[in-house]
Amino acid sequence: MIKNSESKYTNFIADRSKYPKMENGKAVIDLESHKYTKLWQGPQHPGVTGNMAVEITVNGDEIIKAKTHVGYLHRGFEKLLERRTYIQGFTIVNRICVPEPDTNEYCYSTAVEDLAGIEIPEKAKWLRTLNLEMSRIASFLMWIGGQAGSLGMGTISQWTVGMRDFWLDLFEEMAGGRIYHMYMIPGGVRKNLPAGFTEKAKDLVIKTRNLLYDVERTFFNNAIIKSRLKGLGIITPEMVDEYGIVGPNARASGKPYDVRMNNPYAKYDELDIKMLTSTVGDAYARAELRYKEMHQSLDLISQILDRIPKTGEIHAKLPNVLHWKIPAGQTYVKAESTRGEHGFFVVSDGSKFPRRVYNRGASYTHAISVLEKLAENISISDLAGLMVSLHTCPPEIER
Amino acid sequence: MEQLLNRIKDKIEIESLKKRDDLYFINVKEEHIIFLLSYLKEHEGFTHLAFLQAVDFQEYNLFQLTYMLYNYNIKVNLGIKVMIDREKAEMVSIHKLWNHAWQYQRELHELFGINFPNSPNVNESFVLEGWEDIPPMRRDFDTLKYSSETFYQRPGRSTNDPKEYMREKLYKNFVEPPKIRKEND
Known part of the structure; x- marks a missing residue:
C-alpha cells in the first residue's frame, strides 16, 4: 500500500x-x-x-x-383539449404525467367543478384524497429507485419499483386501470371501493414501511451515497423565489410551502399532517425529506382508510355531459404533486369546449432554469443524480 | 386582501374580481404591468411567480396574458390579467424580476407568436424545431388542415363483416345435415 x-x-x-x-x-x-x-x-x-x-x-x-x-414528448395536450368537450378532456389530462396522473385528474376535475359551481359529496372527497396519497407513494417509490439507480445502486430500484407494482395492483382494484386511473371525474369519483380493499391497503402500508426501513439502512446509511449526494446541487433560500422552486426542492431549502397545508384542498384540512422542512438544501437533504414524506404519506393513507365513510353518494348529479356548457369564467386550481405545486388554469367562454386549459407543472422551472444553474461546475458523473434529485418529469414541461 | 386591493387602486386603475378566498384576479392596463408586478413583489410579498400564460381571444382580436403570483404569508393567489393587441403582439419582458420568467416568454413567443423584446433566448425553439407555419396555439391554426398537408394518409385497413367473414372461414365446406326421418314415418 x-x-x-x-x-x-x-x-x-x-x-x-x-x-x-x-x-x-x-x-x-x-x-x-x-x-x-x-x-x-x-x-x-x-x-x-x-x-x-x-x-x-x-x-x-x-x-x-x-x-x-425538450420537445421529445410534446403531444400538444393543451391544443387537443381546446377541441374536446369537457368530459372528453378528462381522459386526456391524466396522460400528461405518467408516474403520477392523479394530480392532473384532480386539478382538471376541480377546475371544471369550480367553474360550473358543483359541490361534490363528502365521500367522494375522501376517496379523492385516498387516491392522491396512493399516487404520491407510488411516484415516490419510483423516484427513490431512480435516485439510487442514478448513483449505480440498482438493487433499490428493483425493490421499490417492485413494491410500486403492488400499489398499481391496488389502483387496478380501485379504478380499473394500473397506470391511468381516470378515477376522479368532474362531479366526484367513478367507483366505490371494492370489498376487502381496506384490509389489502392496510397490509400493503405495513409491507411498504418494512421495505422503506430496508431502504433507509442501505441507501441513507451508505457511505458512497452520502459522499456523492451531500453538497450536490445546493439550492439556497434566495433561489427559491427567484427561480419559482416549489415542492420538496423548496422545502429542503427551508421554504415552508406545501399546497396541502397552505391552501388545503379535498380532505387535507381534516387530516393530521405536518409540514416537513430542512435547511441544508443539497441533494441528500432533498432525498431525506422525500423519504420522510413517504412515511407521512403512508400515515395519511392509514388515517384516511380509518375515517372514510362507509355509506354515501360518490357522485354529484350532472347535466348531460355530452352537451354540457360550462359558464364563462376563469379559474386556477392547484394541488401538491410529488414535485410540488401542480395547477390547472382553465378558461371557459360559455361554450361546450374550453377556451384554454393550461397545465402548470413544477418541473417546468426545475428541469430548465434550475438544472442549468445547478449543473455548472459539478462532475459529469453527478449529473444524472442531480437530475433525479430535482425530480424532473419532462412530460409536464412540454405538455 | 381588500386593503391590499385598495392600496393598488390608490396608485393605478384596476378592476378586481374575487374568485375564491385564496384566488383573486386583477385586470390592469398594459403600461402599468411592470410597476404593478414590481410593487407586488417588493412591497406586498407576492414573491412567487407560478406561471405566465396567454389566452387567445380571436373574436376581439386580443391576447390575454395572465401573471399568476402567490403570497406565502397571506396564502393567496393573485392573477394579473393584461389584454394586448393580437396583430401587433408585443409585451414588456419581466426576466429581470424573476429568473425563470424567460422560459414562459420563450414558450409564448413560439406557441402564440407574442414577442418579448430583450428577453434572453426568446428566439430559440422550445418544443417545435424548424416550424414555419403560424404559431400553433393561436385559434386560427387549423390542426386538421396542417396534418393533412404535412402527413400522408395511410390507406385504411380492409374491413369485414364479422358474421360473413367467420362463415366464410369456418363453414366454407358446410354441408346441410341430412334430415332425420321421424320414427313413425
Whole structure:
C-alpha cells in the first residue's frame, strides 16, 4: 500500500494551461481551443426522468455549461383539449404525467367543478384524497429507485419499483386501470371501493414501511451515497423565489410551502399532517425529506382508510355531459404533486369546449432554469443524480 | 386582501374580481404591468411567480396574458390579467424580476407568436424545431388542415363483416345435415 507521503500525487501541480480562462468568475468557452467537449446527456432516459436532453460543455470531467433541450414528448395536450368537450378532456389530462396522473385528474376535475359551481359529496372527497396519497407513494417509490439507480445502486430500484407494482395492483382494484386511473371525474369519483380493499391497503402500508426501513439502512446509511449526494446541487433560500422552486426542492431549502397545508384542498384540512422542512438544501437533504414524506404519506393513507365513510353518494348529479356548457369564467386550481405545486388554469367562454386549459407543472422551472444553474461546475458523473434529485418529469414541461 | 386591493387602486386603475378566498384576479392596463408586478413583489410579498400564460381571444382580436403570483404569508393567489393587441403582439419582458420568467416568454413567443423584446433566448425553439407555419396555439391554426398537408394518409385497413367473414372461414365446406326421418314415418 502506498502511503500518502509516497504517493505520486504528493508534489503534483496541475497543468493550468489546459484549463479554461476565467473572466468575471465565468469560464470563457472557446470550442476552437480544444479544451472543451460538447456532450449530450439523454434524450434516451437519463435516469427515470423521461425523455429530455441536457447539452453539456465539459472541460475534463467538469461541466462548464449545461443547456436543457425538450420537445421529445410534446403531444400538444393543451391544443387537443381546446377541441374536446369537457368530459372528453378528462381522459386526456391524466396522460400528461405518467408516474403520477392523479394530480392532473384532480386539478382538471376541480377546475371544471369550480367553474360550473358543483359541490361534490363528502365521500367522494375522501376517496379523492385516498387516491392522491396512493399516487404520491407510488411516484415516490419510483423516484427513490431512480435516485439510487442514478448513483449505480440498482438493487433499490428493483425493490421499490417492485413494491410500486403492488400499489398499481391496488389502483387496478380501485379504478380499473394500473397506470391511468381516470378515477376522479368532474362531479366526484367513478367507483366505490371494492370489498376487502381496506384490509389489502392496510397490509400493503405495513409491507411498504418494512421495505422503506430496508431502504433507509442501505441507501441513507451508505457511505458512497452520502459522499456523492451531500453538497450536490445546493439550492439556497434566495433561489427559491427567484427561480419559482416549489415542492420538496423548496422545502429542503427551508421554504415552508406545501399546497396541502397552505391552501388545503379535498380532505387535507381534516387530516393530521405536518409540514416537513430542512435547511441544508443539497441533494441528500432533498432525498431525506422525500423519504420522510413517504412515511407521512403512508400515515395519511392509514388515517384516511380509518375515517372514510362507509355509506354515501360518490357522485354529484350532472347535466348531460355530452352537451354540457360550462359558464364563462376563469379559474386556477392547484394541488401538491410529488414535485410540488401542480395547477390547472382553465378558461371557459360559455361554450361546450374550453377556451384554454393550461397545465402548470413544477418541473417546468426545475428541469430548465434550475438544472442549468445547478449543473455548472459539478462532475459529469453527478449529473444524472442531480437530475433525479430535482425530480424532473419532462412530460409536464412540454405538455 | 381588500386593503391590499385598495392600496393598488390608490396608485393605478384596476378592476378586481374575487374568485375564491385564496384566488383573486386583477385586470390592469398594459403600461402599468411592470410597476404593478414590481410593487407586488417588493412591497406586498407576492414573491412567487407560478406561471405566465396567454389566452387567445380571436373574436376581439386580443391576447390575454395572465401573471399568476402567490403570497406565502397571506396564502393567496393573485392573477394579473393584461389584454394586448393580437396583430401587433408585443409585451414588456419581466426576466429581470424573476429568473425563470424567460422560459414562459420563450414558450409564448413560439406557441402564440407574442414577442418579448430583450428577453434572453426568446428566439430559440422550445418544443417545435424548424416550424414555419403560424404559431400553433393561436385559434386560427387549423390542426386538421396542417396534418393533412404535412402527413400522408395511410390507406385504411380492409374491413369485414364479422358474421360473413367467420362463415366464410369456418363453414366454407358446410354441408346441410341430412334430415332425420321421424320414427313413425
